[in-house]
Ligand SMILES: Nc1ncnc2c1ncn2[C@@H]1O[C@H](COP(=O)(O)OP(=O)(O)OP(=O)(O)O)[C@@H](O)[C@H]1O
């Protein structure tokens with residue numbers, strides 16, 4: 135049995151993409167446990183299966199084989215709408231290209247998961263204001279994504295990911311589209327969130343950024359090749 | 374946990390908009406289809422109304438009987454005998470055939486001279502029983518009346534004129550209360566028939582004849598053999614029974630085989646009305662099918678635009694799914710959007726159709742019988758409801774299939790970074 139504070143529990147996870155002729159085995163047997171309050175960096179070469187792993191963790195996709203428990207709950211065999219609820223409540227996604235909806239304001243973007251979660255209007259407003267304050271964009275709530283800088287967009291995306299107070303934040307190359315300084319700001323923000331008790335999983339190519347995480351998991355060719363627990367790294371460890 | 378109210382509506386309002394131009398084109402296509410459907414239905418309705426009115430002009434659910442000759446021997450009597458019922462037989466029929474609104478005889482004299490002042494017009498005069506006016510829808514214009522039982526009993530010399538005959542004799546003058554000569558015998562005009570469209574007729578149009586009490590005609594001309602019998606059952610389903618009983622009564626008196634259907638030539642308007650109604654239904658059905666097909670083309674346009682929308686918004690849909698949207702929160706707004714375009718187009722079509730039908734109603738038909746018969750396109754609540762129903766179904770379908778495609782979006786696939 136997993137400890138009470140285990141959020142991610144994976145055993146022998148395999149993922150095969152069947153594209154008709156060719157079968158791509160993106161993950162070939164992943165065992166991974168992540169506990170409450172951990173800050174994990176996932177590193178590895180391009181095409182090694184990092185994004186695939188994140189999609190499985192976030193229940194955007196389902197594994198071909200293996201056992202996956204999210205917060206103790208077995209994910210296999212769930213219906214589409216149940217998976218949608220899990221994505222809404224338990225995980226927060228942050229993407230390399232932000233994936234904000236361009237036609238609505240930052241406020242409405244952050245509101246989206248709250249709408250899906252059935253949060254009443256007034257509570258939504260309070261929550262959004264609190265989140266936008268936290269990411270330092272309280273004065274940009276009525277702006278559309280196109281009126282924001284890349285760094286600001288990603289901070290809106292972080293606010294959106296945090297909206298439903300998920301068990302874990304999943305970020306796929308969150309700084310990949312940002313310049314060094316905004317990228318640094320985002321990592322700073324992650325670090326703060328982690329220090330406040332959040333659980334983070336960040337995929338990155340950037341070794342320097344990865345070193346900020348307390349734990350690094352390296353994936354190569356669909357398998358975990360390194361799983362190191364650092365010495366409690368902090369922002370200072372980056373340079 | 375409770376969902377916010379109108380979540381689908383909120384999501385619809387927040388989804389990205391399609392290009393204005395494309396939306397307008399789609400709405401225009403639906404408007405055109407709706408217009409076509411509405412106008413065709415309105416045309417069918419107008420045609421039906423005018424046909425119904427025109428046929429009712431002769432009287433509804435009546436039967437007309439022409440006495441003829443026997444074609445088979447009967448109880449020692451040879452074939453080929455002419456059967457001619459008399460005025461008195463009407464009373465017998467009234468007494469012996471139950472379930473009738475009325476039965477009337479009709480004696481027609483062709484080539485009668487009608488004179489008023491210097492004008493003499495030639496035409497038919499008909500002697501009829503009082504109830505004939507009711508059976509044959511002889512509605513008088515204001516100020517006049519039809520024959521009454523006293524006119525008949527007292528053999529009064531009173532006459533009820535057809536519209537055209539009255540105009541020929543009197544011109545613009547009001548004929549009521551005036552005097553005319555019928556074959557040199559003076560009569561008082563007691564009423565004039567209203568101007569009516571009339572499709573069915575036997576022995577001429579009502580507008581051209583003069584009607585006098587049947588006993589008055591007998592007194593003047595001496596003839597008491599009926600040219601025609603007209604009857605109407607209380608219930609249209611009783612027509613067959615009534616006709617057969619009439620045959621029984623007359624057969625007993627005049628000696629002919631009641632099954633010999635050449636003796637009494639019969640025009641049963643209930644029967645012919647059924648055929649006419651079916652024909653009209655066929656026309657209406659044909660018109661609606663064309664209309665619905667035109668509208669369907671518009672619906673395909675909407676479906677097309679919604680497919681394009683789903684394709685363009687694949688990422689948006691993927692993002693919403695990643696944030697926890699259930700599939701009907703993704704499909705709902707798309708169905709709603711398709712429905713919105715359809716209903717907007719439908720509304721536009723309805724407005725234009727209403728205006729057009731109104732404008733058409735202002736154009737006078739003049740004296741054209743053909744235009745009169747076609748009637749005026751008429752929009753009824755039933756037509757509006759039909760169009761709304763068809764639009765609703767088309768709109769839902771036009772949204773449903775694209776929405777299904779949206780629901781099949783694989784979020785992981787769409788969110789891969791390119
Ligand atoms: N939907 C898919 N269909 C087919 N093959 C896929 C699909 N998604 C990923 N793959 C394949 O699976 C393997 C792992 O892909 P994945 O995106 O997880 O790699 P990654 O580690 O995230 O790479 P990168 O660092 O470039 O983002 C690759 O070989 C990729 O081509």
Ligand SMILES: [Mg+2]
Nearest residue numbers: 184185186306
């Ligand atoms: Mg990737």
